[in-house]
Amino acid sequence: MTEHSYLILILPILSALAIFFFGRWLPWKGALVGLCSIGATLLYSLALFFNVLSQPGFYQEISYPWFQFGLYQMEIGILIDGLTALMLVVVTLVSFLVHLYSLGYMRGDPRFKRYYAYLSFFTFSMLFLVVSNNFLQIFIGWELVGVASYLLIGFWFEKESASNAGRKAFITTKVGDMGFFVGIMTLFATLGTLNFRMVEGRITEGLLSPQICGIIALLLFCGAIGKSAQAPLHIWLPDAMEGPTPVSALIHAATMVAAGVYMVARIYFIFQYGAFSLEVVAWIGAITAFIAATMALVATDIKRVLAFSTVSQLGYMILAMGVGGRTAGMFHLTTHAFFKALLFLCAGSVIHAAHTNDIQKMGGLSRKMTWTFGSFTAAWLAISGIWPLAGFYSKDAILEQSLISGHNFLFAVALFVAFLTAFYMTRLYLLVFITEPRDTKTFDHAHESPGTMVVPLLILAVLSIVGGFLLEHPVHQLLHMEGSISGGRPQTHEIPHWIVPVISSLAAVLGILLSYAMYYKRLVSAEKISQGFPKIYRTLCMKYGFDEFYIACFVKPADRCAAFLARFDTNVLDRLGVDGVAWIADLLSKIHDWFDTVIVDRAVDIWGDLSLKSGGFLRKFQTGLVQNYIFLLVFGLGLLVFWRLL
């Protein structure tokens, strides 16, 4: 069964290449190829999933040597265990449904072919990341999904905002990746290997001190902060909504952004060994969950609300990891993938119908789009955490874990976030579907989407409903039965079983009711509240000013620094330094020239003149007349005699 696991990688990349280069001649411009190959990968992943599920503790690593330098060897590996099997199914399933959905959504787009090539390429990169057995490979996958995300966010690159968003996403995540990169280098420098198994072995041998290990864990976690849009690097995800909506569902909700969570789960042993890192992880998760949920309260763009919600839910997963709930975090990742992908696809369907993103212009769409409405209802209840839908189970697991591990404050934060989630999701639900239409033109134009778009919605709706209780047990089995360290820290705090479900349900119901009262019954006016707290409202609308802060503190100074250095380079180093030396040399040569012509040459000339002049003078004595000579002779003799006599 697992011996052909390389197919997981081969099929998507082949389809990406085939569509990119030959899509023009392929049926449906290559979309069919993508659909088939991802479908096959999905089937294979499902088979793998059940295979692994039936063999508790399954672990298999296939490794191909990649390149060798000296003693070291880098490898490309395929690691199959419970974690991989779960993630494979999530990725391929969502990817397949998005491929299907995009047939309708992207129909008529001039770059339809390229869109499918990118989708397949993304799927390949994501799977490459998921099956990796070493840090280098996960890093490569990590960067490749980043590129796919960049290309797809900026897919409609003629729009200025889209190309800006793509660039922002790439650079922001790259900031986190630098930490990841340094972490990998530290690991290699200290342990001499990048293979997960071997790193784990060497850490358990005690080759690293817990402090160093914790620092490495945090460096690696920087990558997750970037990719999973955690505070303070969450700023790119809301902007990433410029991409086509199915892309948002696939990359920016279900799979790529969850890669950070997956990575933490994959290398959990490092975090556990340097335990203080988990504390940081938990806090970052909680902070992210909170700020994103509050930002979602005031957003008016349907996709942005969902984006903030994604950030918030990712914070939830990270929080779960931090409080020792690896299983809970992965479980939430799975259910979240279902209902959040569903939410995005529904939003896509709505946007497709209404041709606007602004929820203030929508309303009453339940009458026009029955299927979309029905699916959205399931997703809404699931994310709000209503029993027995998927979100309820996974959210409860996280809340319970944070209470058990003794993080009472974080539990309170998480509970409040659950309340907020129910509140803003209900707001969205009501404003889009239930309340009276506010823009008649939009309303009249709206229609149900074609079948290729509705079928994925229904599948995901079913999963959002039953995913929780169907998967709760399998997920535990997949993640707990591994041979490696699992579970987490000693669970010191005993609490009654019923308490968390009851409290969380209460929070969810409260959120829904409050929202119902505000946005449907209009018992309390939302406008009044926002006017009552203008400062808070403005802060939320400004998204806490993160963007402005980064532009003022990093982007602008970097640009100024660049401009300064460039000027320094041309003016000081080149003009003053190099040309200055040349100028001095030139000056020296001129001085030499002057010296040469004025002093040296003149000296020569003076000698010449002197000899000439003296010659001229002496020549006057050479008269050739014997009388003169005799006269001089006698005169000289007279002088001598005179001198002698004196």
Add this chain to the structure above:
Amino acid sequence: MSFLSWITFLPLIGAILILFVPKEKTSQHRFIAVAFSLLSFLISIAIFSAFDSSNSGMQFVEKVAWIPSFGIHYFVGIDGLSYPLLVLTTLLSLLSIIASFNIENRVKEYFFWFLLLETGMLGVFVSLDLFLFYLFWEIMLVPMYFLIGIWGGPQKEYAAIKFFLYTLFGSIFLLIAILALYFRADPHTFDLIQLLQQNYQFVGRFQTIVFLLLFIGFAIKVPIFPFHTWLPLAHVEAPTAVSVILAGVLLKLGTYGLMRVSFPLLPQASLWFAVPMLLLAFVNIIYGAFCAMAQTDMKKMVAYSSINHMGYCLLGMAAFTLTGFHGAVLQMLNHGIITGSLFLLVGVLYDRAHTRDINVFGGLGSRLPLYAGIMTIACMASLGLPGLAGFISEFLCFLGAFSAPNPEKIFWGLPTFKLFTALSAIGILVTTAFFLRMIQKVFLGPFNTKWQDLKDMNFRELVAVVPLTVLTILVGIWPNWLFSLMDSTLNTLVNLVQGPR
């Protein structure tokens, strides 16, 4: 004559042949240039089958006494360090000759100088006699001077003379160092292999001084901060094909010289200079990246990014580990491939638009999809995207420097190498920022209708660029064939410098 001599002198034969063809027959000049550089390239590929990569010593050696009274030999040979660079040179020369088919002005002279230049470069890589090495080193300057000075841009004379004088200035240091080595060695010799066996005679202050002299000579070529200012100017003014050669091959001569001459002959001094070299590498990386970010001229941007990339190379070399050396040599090759293609691509746009200012374009991605795609791949490779060539070498340079055994500490006991290597990662970030900005300003956004008539790349341009793009991807996916080629040579070199462990 051995294979190496054929490879080296075939371009020279071509150059002489061109002199006999009448001036008007430009197509014949082009044909001769392509034919001889192609032949040279093919032979350099063909000897791969006879090249023994497990042998760390010199191969295809040819040694003929030339001026016996001074112990000067015509002595050539290649090993795992010079062979890849040799192939890079023949390949880039061939491609840039193809790329310069659009030169219409004084074609005969152009190709004559170009072929002469190729012989000079190849000669440096194959010569094992320092006298010969220096000879080729100097021969190269003359064609370069004319190529920039005649076929260059508006400031061509200034750029040419600056390039010439600056590099000549470096050569003087090189010459003094070579003579110092010659006279210190007993018996006197220019023979690199013999000098290597006698390197125990170079001790103490002599070693340090000679290393410094050599370092200045080579640093100007690399170029290492603060000796780099000739580079942006020369690149901006030089014609496209010459820029390719300049960035692709000439810069490597500096780093090659360090690895071929300085490190093995003066191991203790090299180790002593590891930390200064690390700091210079750090400055090169950060400084080059920031300077590039401020540029609006695409060619100047790529030129400054070369400074940044050669910084990575120096970083790997400063590590004095096998990992770092592998990274450094691969970085030389990759930089040649990637920056070569970037210069070619910038030239393609310049030929059409007659400007390289990134601010005047916009939205070209929809008009020139092929060009945009290839350019994006080259930029992505240059900013170190995994799956493309640049990543592997940058990764190994960083990895090598980070795990260097150097015990030096700085600032409250932080290991110097680790600190500065980690800080150098900022350079990657800045590189990403400016390449993405360039892509966005040129290809993305609303289409600037001013460029309505721009045509996508033609066949000749594709022939020149696509091989480099393919290589970029190939090396990125499967670098092992290059590593296996260099492994034993670099291993010997590391052991030589670090001493047997």
